Amino acid sequence: MELWHNRILVLDFGSQYTQLIARRIREAEVYSQILPCTVPLATILAYRPQGIVLSGGPSSVYEKKAPTVQKELFDQGIPILGICYGMQLVTHLSGGEVARSKHREFGRADLMIDDPGGLFRGIGGDGATTVWMSHGDRIERMPPGFRSIAHTDNSPIAAMKREDATRRIYCLQFHPEVAHTPEGATLLRNFVYDICGCKPTWTMRSYADSAVEDIRRQVGTSRVICALSGGVDSSVAAALTHRAIGDQLTCIFVDNGLLRTGERDQVQKTFASQLHLDLRILDRTKPFLAALKNVTDPERKRKIIGRLFIKSFEAESKKLKNIKYLVQGTLYPDVIESVSFKGPSATIKTHHNVGGLPARMRLKLIEPLRELFKDEVRVLGKELGLPDEIIWRQPFPGPGLAIRILGSVTKERLMILRGAETIVDQEIRSAGLYREIWQAFAVLLPIRTVGVMGDQRTYEHVVAIRAVTSLDGMTADWAKIPNEVLGRMSNRIINEVKGVNRVVYDISSKPPSTIEWE
Template sequence: MQHRPDDWILILDFGSQYTQLIARRVRELNVYCEIHPFNKDLSTLENPPKGIILSGGPKSVNDEDAPSLNTDIFNHNVPILGVCYGLQILAHNSIPGSVEKAERREFGRAELIVDDRSDLFENIPQESIVWMSHGDHIITLPDEFEIIGHTDNAKVAAVRHKEKEIYGVQFHPEVVHTVYGKEIVENFVRNICNLPGSWTAESFIESTIEEIRDRVGDDRVLCGLSGGVDSTVVATLVHKAIGDQLQCIFVDNGLLRKNEFRDVLDVYEKDLNLPVKGIDASELFLSRLKGIFDPEEKRKIIGNTFIDVFDEAISEDKSFKYLAQGTLYPDVIESISFKGPSATIKSHHNVGGLPEEMNLDLVEPVRELFKDEVRNVGRKLGIPEHFIKRHPFPGPGLGIRVISDITKKKLDMLREADDIFISELRNNDLYHKVWQALVVLLPVQSVGVMGDERTYEYTAALRAVTSVDGMTADWAHLPHPFLAKVSNRIINEVRGINRVAYDISSKPPSTIEWE
């Protein structure tokens, strides 16, 4: 499904690790935006954007395989903002050779001196800290541009076209280290592009319900519920749109957390009044996953098996035409590799795990939303806050938290360890202070001593992160006494685990889930 409003910003991705942050900053202003590859065919866009942002990128504009500038952007006559590589490719497009390697690279904080405090730098102090990340610099600025900002190391730190609304900055306004970055983005989006910021959770719900009704008509929709916030929001949206033309199915795939199947089914039936059918397919899933180690293969098997279960559940009912699912924008971004820019990190069962031929067409109402945006929509839909605030849980469930082949014994160990970690977070008022917490069971056995006996058992790793939308995350600095208590409980209460570690890596470079 496509929820693109008339007022929106197009972000062309040249491969920067910060591209998603640009999108977040724009959306924080209640302005819709989309990320597309730098070589996107703009003629395929049904409604043109009201502004275009060119992201940074890891390449030099002088590299043989460097992403090129799509000059069609100039045909739209809308404001353009180039960020880092985006600025350099604007200069390089006008004057090949205008960008060269800098004698002194600039990474990290730098002091920006603003030379012109109008339009892009309106209400920005003349001196402020910005975040640099570049090895090239502009040595020859095209005549049609003028400098509006510089640093000690970069005489061209910000530019403006003399006649058109085209701007460029050498630094990254999208990162928090740029002190007035949010204000710079706001100046571009609100004041230069003249976008009022009318894209809200309420407007999204209204337009989405209307789109679902128009698309589905009198047909029926099947929704696979995972027990998480995303699919629950999707089911609630679709239910409000078409009522009992929706049939939800909540599958016990044997990969859920302790008591989760019964507890969540109660919420669906009693709190949300969703038309839902619970199916125990745990034996089928575990039989298909037997002996599988590769995480990508696990994801695809799990995704395919979900579809098989759904197909079987409605095999006698030919009225179903659509399958609704909770694909999110990060799922889409991380599952697509652009030619040149961002590499595929992992496939998601909502995106890459579906069979090539399906018996049902997809309805993905939140496909363009980040996680925090889905939660805001859920609140407006009246989903209970205790459910909205649940930590994210992956569609493949514990199947990607057993870092080896999957057996029921390993899953049961992991379930118990996970239950201890999560319950202690809740008991110590820490659950809502982290964005996601989980336990992984490692394919590592080590020697331990319990009493006078030698043990040779598995290692569990605890993972807790702080984040806003899951695109970036930092490891949570949980109190040491708390971690000690969790470790002690797991080792003493979960047979088969004799060692516990705590993961202190951030995203990037690591991902939140281990697989």
């Protein structure tokens, strides 16, 4: 993707909120990009940012190996906003003093605004506002040239600034990016609009137009393939690429027999019939189920499914000529993970079915979503005309229903699970909870229990219902589904799905549990 003129860089010092800073700025329709704080000054300047945000972080600036930046960054005339650790680092490098606070400040605090203009324009009508604090250090002495612009009872310098010909630096001890700072979004808009001079040009329409141009320039007349899973990421990536190059794109959908009810038909209807993509559907149910026979270990299941997927995809792609590119639905959080200050991953974790293909097939990658968060991908999907059934589809694991069946995978057990999953999905949608819940699904347990049906003893399967709320899937809490909705699910599963006589509800959070059971 080409450089965006209005760009705010967020330098990451290991904060749990770094991605949230970038998201809040993007919500103001200004493009933001995260870089590790370890990048050289020359790299930062090469991006030509309109402004720079220094994130929070778990370290203390006076520690020997505390993360830092080159002091010359402050002399470039680029507006800088230091948040929490970022504020303390500016103080430390600019000649001020940071020390351990006698009274740590965590949670909500009342911020008294001493300078109501600039950064605080339109905030705190009565001279005060609520903010979210999370720090154990404090500013004991401001650097030369700085002045305090806000305070709390525990932090005499809760915000400060320096404005002169060469330095426009603003610092906050609190976190404006979190929802617990109600007017934080306004503050960030003041920074990017008024102080940095950015314009609201980051829209999904502008992103789509720019991405289309980039794909056309990258591909030329070559052919492109895409492994289409039916999930929102691969679907939007395919639709965007198709808008750019049309019939040069071929999508391959592998039906491994482990899909949800109607998934194959939905993909065929949307992409072949409505969007008129060159879609090849491979029915590989028999070889997948044969390979999974009597396999109970979840990691073995994953490896078998991954290997067979690659084999199926490779075999079909070899039938095509002049294929030089592979489309993947890599998202921005995946990219961030690989360069995070907290430690780069050996590889970006593969959320897509095509994991492992680029190295084996020696294809060049097209990753048109690599600058987007999941919610932005959904907005882009709407812009591209994808139906809500695709855009708002809840996450589905690459190995499919195989890891929602605890124990061996058989046709009979798949039939039971599909029936239960369909009912869970229908009831969640009927209750108007589908978009509130991150994932809701059924799990078939490897046990049977005694029951009574029609005055007769039964000994049948147990289904667990799992539903969680989450922002990004990294942490999750069990969804507080109304009892009457859970009751309808249970009654319908037991009455409509042959072979089930008991339903349980999973009320564990992540951590310590995972969202999926396997």
